[in-house]
Amino acid sequence: MPPRPRPRRRRQAELNEAARLAARLQQAGFTKRDIARIIDRDPSLVSQFYTKNKGAAFVPALREVLTAVEAAGITDLPELAAIAARHTHRRTTASGARARVRTKAVLITPTGSGTGRVGAQAIASGSARLRPLIAEAARQGLRLAFTVRLAETGYVHPSGSRTDSPGIRRDVIQRADHTEERSYGSARTGGFDAADFARRVDAAGGDVTAAVHQWLVETGRIHSDAHITHLEIRTWRPR
16 A cells, blocks of 8 residues: 655645634744643644634734844743733624634543543644643532553653552553653552642643653652653542
8 A cells, every 4th residue: 555645845835814813823942731821721722823824813922023023122931922812812602602612522520530641643742632631620529530641751760669659550661762661550559649730730730741741750750851752641539
């Protein structure tokens, strides 16, 4: 079977206005995550400016932000977010009421069981889609555990160390690319308080990756320069 052709990268002239403005902000040194924070939206939406022709509603805000950056030299994200907020308006219904934001359903069963896993691309944007799972688990008073994958050299303790994850009988999964998956917390050991991790995520500005990374560093499990490549969150209801 012949290999599938790679999708053609869209030329600048083919991009919509939101994508062109976002591209100019990136040229000025801002990341897609920065732009998402400025317009108070998920980073995946900024990516869809380029791939799905979205973002028309944010063009006025992006123009004002770009002017503030280029003409006034403003680079402070909260200040730029305040500028964008004055030019960003939520959708309204036919009756004129504010429309609800469309979000993906978070599946947590009646027993409290829920799972979410993200890979490298979502990790780079802070594992944003795991945040609603953690928030809902916190609201329901659930426990959680997580599995991280990173380079073998990123861990402080050797594979299988009881100091690293005491009580976990699940084998360490070693990958061909010299990364390892290790689990922290389980139903048998009690896991972690979802509310505590939700507070950590909030303190990290909604960045789930950063919150988990900080916990692993604080507890002496990984080196500070280690890079998480995959992350899985599991929840359950305590007995």
